[in-house]
Amino acid sequence: MNRKQLIILVVLVVALGIAGKVLYQRNQSSWQGGGRQGAALKLMGDLPINDVAAIVIKGGTNELDLVKKDNLWRVKERDDYPANFSEISGFLLKAVDLKAAQTEEIGPSQLGRYKLLPPGPATNTAVLVELRDQNGKVIKSLLLGKTHMRKSEGRPSPMGEMGDNEGWPDGRYVMVGTGAKTVAVISDPLSNLEAKPEAWLNKDFFKVEKIRSIAVAYPVPTNSWKVTRDTETGSDWKLAGAKPEEKLDSAKTSNFSYALSSPSFTDVMPPNTKPEQTGLDKPTVITLDTFDNFTYTVKVGQKTNDNMPMVVAITAQIPKERTPGKDEKAEDKARLDKEFKDKQKKLEDKLSQEQAYEKWVYLVSNWTVDSLLKERAQLLVEKKEEPKKDEKPAAADASKKEEPVASPAVPDPAENK
Helix, strand or coil: CCHHHHHHHHHHHHHHHHHHHHHHHHHHHCCCCCCECCCCCECCCCCCHHHCCEEEEEECCEEEEEEEECCEEEEHHHCCEEECHHHHHHHHHHHHCCECCEEEECCHHHCHHHCCECCCCCCCECEEEEEECCCCCEEEEEEEEEEEEECCCCCCCCCCCCCCCCCEEEEEEEEECCCCCEEEEECCCCCCCCCCHHHHECCCCCCCCCEEEEEEECCCHHHCEEEECCCCCCCCCEECCCCCCCCECHHHHCCHHHCCCCCCCCEEECCCCCHHHHCCCCCEEEEEEECCCEEEEEEECCCECCEEEEEEEEEECCCCCCCCCCCCCHHHHHHHHHHHHHHHHHHHHHHHHHHCCCCCEEEEEHHHHCCCCCCHHHHECCCCCCCCCCCCCHHHHHHCCCCCCCCCCCCCHHHHC
16 A cells, blocks of 8 residues: 555545544434433433332323233223233333433423423323332332424435424433433333323234134124135135025125134223113124134124224134044054144133133224125125116117108099099
């Protein structure tokens, strides 16, 4: 390497160093509020995460209680329905390592500016998160204030304009403890920490597989119907008790093979909810039988906005013994017995797990069951109207021309001479 090349290399290294420093300072300047840097500060200190037995979230006038009972997290406001453990554990792991990118000393008059006023009906209030032990004692508390927005610096957003052009959330102003005087900025908006019980429910649900038949019973019997198929992979559904003029429209039954294969719900209602309040006193009943001999009885109530109430009951006939094949070889018996027992155990576990959903009234989106809530006539091929016998087609009438009437012959006077 000659001297000229060495000089050029040194200049490039220095330029890259300056550019890196400028970029770092620009990133740091995006955090508003001034104050001292606190990148190494753990906000929650040495948080004993294993001692946390309850999480209380208060926002506005709402309160959410997540409690651990029988080693299972539950949502108190939903009559101890199982909570989403991955959401809870994810937050607790974040809380252990929560660090401040920047801190600033503030006075009581500045709390509203950062939306850090105590929760209540007033404006500019914070979301209060309390971590409690099994005796209800607060271990740590955290006030979540205004979301920190990162400016786009004139560059177009890949998601398009934001309307007010404030940028996008990349952090949040927080305070540890309700009597703290130091506001910190963290690099996570923690936007999922809201006092909304339905957002913390475990959304695992039953799944219908290998459907053999579907029956829908309406309060008006003439609207009811049942369809069946012969094989697991077959898509040719047959209408039970079909009249000669009734023919299934395959386009309307094409998705029946996957009906309720992955249902979801938006919320749950108390188990003591009266059927008269939801229309479940006169429900539409959907019965699905599977090739694994599972029977799902789903009762649907009245639609309310975009949701409808639903309950489910699940039974199964799982064989206890395997019937050997006609020409089964002795060397195959052990393998086939093991396969049978493995399948039997899997079905028993599925039944036990899904029967746990029976005591709840669920609110499901309309689209979850809309494909099945069709009246009998709506499943049939539409009949084309035929013209009545005493009516002639209009086209034929229009094409027909009126024939001229022949005039009577006028006698020739010469012929009378």
